[in-house]
Amino acid sequence: MERRKFLIGVGGSSLGASAIIGSGAFTRIESQRRVKIEVAEDPDAYLGLDGCPDSDNSSYTEIDDSGHLAVEMSPENENSDNDLGSGINSDSFTWFDNVFQICNQGKQDVCVWIDASITEGLELDEDYDDEDIVDFYLGGNREQSLVGEENGILLPVGECICVGIATVTKGLEAGDQLLEDDEIVIHADADAECDSEIVDNGRTAISFAAFCSSTPPTPTADIITISNIVFKTNDELEPVGFSWKSDDDVPIDRIVLKGGREWYVYNFDPGQKSGFVEMEGEDADAYVQPGDQDQLDELEISERSPCGDGFSGVKFEWDSDTGFTPEDD
Structure with missing residues (x-):
């Protein structure tokens, strides 16, 4: 199991994750990520983390001096051309499609999902209390959450998925940190069953x-x-x-x-x-x-x-x- 920090805050944010080091096959990995929005993870590990290729939002990511992935959603990110201000906007819905990718570089197919607990005491305005303060979703499909084992998806050996990040800050204040202990856990479990509900985004498929x-x-x-x-x-x-x-x-x-x-x-x-x-x-x-x-x-x-x-x-x-x-x- 690997634990990493994610610091997501209103008015000053970061998303981070560090590396999985080792050799041989894995059956289960829980990879906890640190966010400053700063992610750290070795792209060549058995559960590889990296910026999402060919995505503009990968500009929020970089590989640090230790070879770990860092996702920085703040003015400290020198790679981004965006005017990031001082962090995620308050009183808003914000989506970042295709920010980072998760790759199965092991020897078994795995079920992948993310656990993300919200900081205790944070509450949205009552008109939005059915919304998720933070969500992690598949690529650019904002309807397909990856949070919770019930939303796990199968990741075959050699395959990668990109992950988007959504935040809702209606009623929150500048300086609020959104994730409990500034952590998320990325699970990769060969023994879990990926039997999540089929999600249809309603669009016509490309021929x-x-x-x-x-x-x-x-x-x-x-x-x-x-x-x-x-x-x-x-x-x-x-x-x-x-x-x-x-x-x-x-x-x-x-x-x-x-x-x-x-x-x-x-x-x-x-x-x-x-x-x-x-x-x-x-x-x-x-x-x-x-x-x-x-x-x-x-x-x-x-x-x-x-x-x-x-x-x-x-x-x-x-x-x-x-x-x-x-x-x-």
């Missing part, structure tokens, strides 16, 4: 994604990396969102997602080299609802030419066995 550019060079499959996939449920491999990155000097001007009869179009001006996209109309630049051929014609996109007129690119189709695969593969 393909197209990465497009309006100027040379044309994006190709070998320069696109897709990671941190968010699934429709915690039971089936049906993607509804993902992080992406373009290697080399090839910015992406447009990403088109299609699922069922729905289309979501993301335009980037200027072109971007990384980001997160999902089947969510609130975030997309254009949403085409089922049967709206007029809007498809206006956007000049189709299954055969998903990037649209004036764009060229590469199309990845989803396969539950192979993941996102270039159309010609």
Whole structure:
């Protein structure tokens, strides 16, 4: 069992975790994390902790001089371009998708969950007393909590998950520390049963994604990396969102997602080299609802030419066995 501190406070926060050192297989690990928002953990340990790859929120993390992961949500974080102020805002709901990742680098599949106890005496305003002051959730799926054994998910050998952090501070005061003893425990148990309730976020699953550019060079499959996939449920491999990155000097001007009869179009001006996209109309630049051929014609996109007129690119189709695969593969 490994214990680490997490310091999450209103007006001054940090999230931390230290390393799991050892050799051989593990059956159960309880990894307690320290937050200053500061996390510490050796990325190469059997239960590896690191910043979430290709996520903007991984800028809150760094590897300290001891080789441990640190998550710093305060002005002391020199890696973040965000104006962090003096900590988490009071009187607010705050979400940080895809902050850090947990990897199973052992020899057995494990059930993973997080225990996080709130500091005694903290109470939200009565209108919000059914909310969780702090929650840890899967990737960018804010509906799928990882807190409590009942919410444990299976993490196969060699696989990783990213974890988001949510806070509710309605009625709290500056200086409040949110977690009891400034600790959380990350459990990885090969003997536990991951029989959590199936959570469906209600979105249509992605059938393909197209990465497009309006100027040379044309994006190709070998320069696109897709990671941190968010699934429709915690039971089936049906993607509804993902992080992406373009290697080399090839910015992406447009990403088109299609699922069922729905289309979501993301335009980037200027072109971007990384980001997160999902089947969510609130975030997309254009949403085409089922049967709206007029809007498809206006956007000049189709299954055969998903990037649209004036764009060229590469199309990845989803396969539950192979993941996102270039159309010609």
